[in-house]
Amino acid sequence: MDDRLRETLSAMMDDEADELAVRRLLSFSDQDEVRGQWQRWQQIHDLMHGTGAAADLVSPAADVSAGVWQRLDGGVPASEHNAAKAAGRQRWHWPAVAMIAMALVVGFGAGSGWQSAGELELVTAQTTAEPNATATAASVSEVSLQGLDDRQRQQIHRYLLEHAQHNSVGAGRGSVGYARLVSVDTGGY
Amino acid sequence: MMHSILKRAVTQATEPASAGKPSMTSSIDQTAPDQGDSQTDLQLVRKVRNGDRAAFDLLVLKYQSRVASIISRYVFDSHEVMDLTQETFVKAFRAIDRFRGDSAFYTWLYRIAVNTAKNYLEARSRRPQSSADSADAENYDDGQRLRDIASPEKLLQRDQLQRALNKAIDALPEELRSAFLLREYDGLSYEDIARILECPIGTVRSRIFRARDAVDRHLGPLLNHSASN
Numbered sequence: 001m002d003d004r005l006r007e008t009l010s011a012m013m014d015d016e017a018d019e020l021a022v023r024r025l026l027s028f029s030d031q032d033e034v035r036g037q038w039q040r041w042q043q044i045h046d047l048m049h050g051t052g053a054a055a056d057l058v059s060p061a062a063d064v065s066a067g068v069w070q071r072l073d074g075g076v077p078a079s080e081h082n083a084a085k086a087a088g089r090q091r092w093h094w095p096a097v098a099m100i101a102m103a104l105v106v107g108f109g110a111g112s113g114w115q116s117a118g119e120l121e122l123v124t125a126q127t128t129a130e131p132n133a134t135a136t137a138a139s140v141s142e143v144s145l146q147g148l149d150d151r152q153r154q155q156i157h158r159y160l161l162e163h164a165q166h167n168s169v170g171a172g173r174g175s176v177g178y179a180r181l182v183s184v185d186t187g188g189y
Numbered sequence: 190m191m192h193s194i195l196k197r198a199v200t201q202a203t204e205p206a207s208a209g210k211p212s213m214t215s216s217i218d219q220t221a222p223d224q225g226d227s228q229t230d231l232q233l234v235r236k237v238r239n240g241d242r243a244a245f246d247l248l249v250l251k252y253q254s255r256v257a258s259i260i261s262r263y264v265f266d267s268h269e270v271m272d273l274t275q276e277t278f279v280k281a282f283r284a285i286d287r288f289r290g291d292s293a294f295y296t297w298l299y300r301i302a303v304n305t306a307k308n309y310l311e312a313r314s315r316r317p318q319s320s321a322d323s324a325d326a327e328n329y330d331d332g333q334r335l336r337d338i339a340s341p342e343k344l345l346q347r348d349q350l351q352r353a354l355n356k357a358i359d360a361l362p363e364e365l366r367s368a369f370l371l372r373e374y375d376g377l378s379y380e381d382i383a384r385i386l387e388c389p390i391g392t393v394r395s396r397i398f399r400a401r402d403a404v405d406r407h408l409g410p411l412l413n414h415s416a417s418n
Binding site: 038 | 227228229232233236241242243244246247249250251253254271274275276278279282283350351354372373374378379394395397398401402404405408409412
């Protein structure tokens with residue numbers, strides 16, 4: 001976990017983190033690290049506010065959580081559950097990407113009427129002359145996104161989260177990623 | 190009201206380091222900054238509803254000590270406290286869809302904790318050993334009760350931790366300490382702290398993080414030791 005993410009976690013302690021930041025933290029691959037850091041800062045907070053003595057009663061902090069999951073579903077702690085979930089996602093990663101790529105190609109093809117190679121050259125020549133060409137292509141792509149199922153949407157959502165995270169690392173250049181994320185969110189996340 | 194808070198905060202922030210040193214003997218839980226309606230909690234609850242267990246883990250870690258405090262007003266055996274604390278979170282998880290957000294998440298959780306403890310005592314045909322209920326739960330000074338039932342080893346460990354915490358806070362550079370204490374003890378928002386310290390909000394956020402990190406590094410081995418016992 002880099003310092004930027006830890007700073008976000010610190011802001012979350014103070015109720016000063018936005019929803020995107022919370023999502024970014026919860027989608028971070030090593031949740032044990034997030035938990036460990038959060039737990040230590042909470043202990044410090046408890047110590048500073050006089051509730052630290054209560055921590056003595058709940059012994060190792062992790063045991064409360066482990067005990068909770070054990071009662072709920074026979075002992076699958078969150079870290080293992082999330083690891084299994086992540087493995088499941090990984091398994092679907094490439095097929096999903098391929099399906100999205102295919103959907104985009106089909107969408108674009110349908111939008112342009114599946115012209116032949118000769119016609120395509122003509123269209124390409126026309127496109128360079130048309131100022132609205134880019135906007136048309138974008139709207140066709142958007143239409144094709146609407147046909148995706150939930151899993152594919154989640155895949156895109158994850159991609160955009162990572163994209164936003166990479167952008168945010170670039171010190172203040174995260175606005176593009178965020179704007180795209182919001183546009184997908186309204187589509188059904 | 191806000192003006193007096195800011196004035197007090199400015200005074201505290203501009204006092205010499207020794208004067209601003211927190212007193213570890215007094216319980217200031219009643220003015221804890223995160224006793225209000227937490228947006229972070231609501232965000233985490235939304236994630237839990239979508240099946241994110243890691244989000245619920247963060248809520249457990251955040252509130253387990255406070256839930257244990259509440260329950261220890263009804264039962265005094267540490268194993269029973271631990272058991273009922275877990276039971277409280279199990280009930281909260283199962284009922285999370287019924288949390289409408291009318292009250293703060295912690296208030297809702299505290300009600301569950303109180304009911305869990307009372308039901309437990311009723312089931313064992315014992316009268317509740319305390320008259321505290323969820324309405325006055327947050328104003329209840331549980332420090333003495335908890336000190337009474339803690340083992341001497343735990344008390345010693347707690348004392349060491351608090352002394353180490355004092356030292357760690359004293360060792361912080363002035364600008365980090367001011368921001369950190371204004372947040373932790375006065376419960377001010379980053380925006381208010383930025384206004385008081387006359388610096389950008391991003392700087393406040395960074396200073397508080399660095400202060401927290403420094404204190405954590407200072408206490409690290411002691412905290413790990415505490416958690417493993």
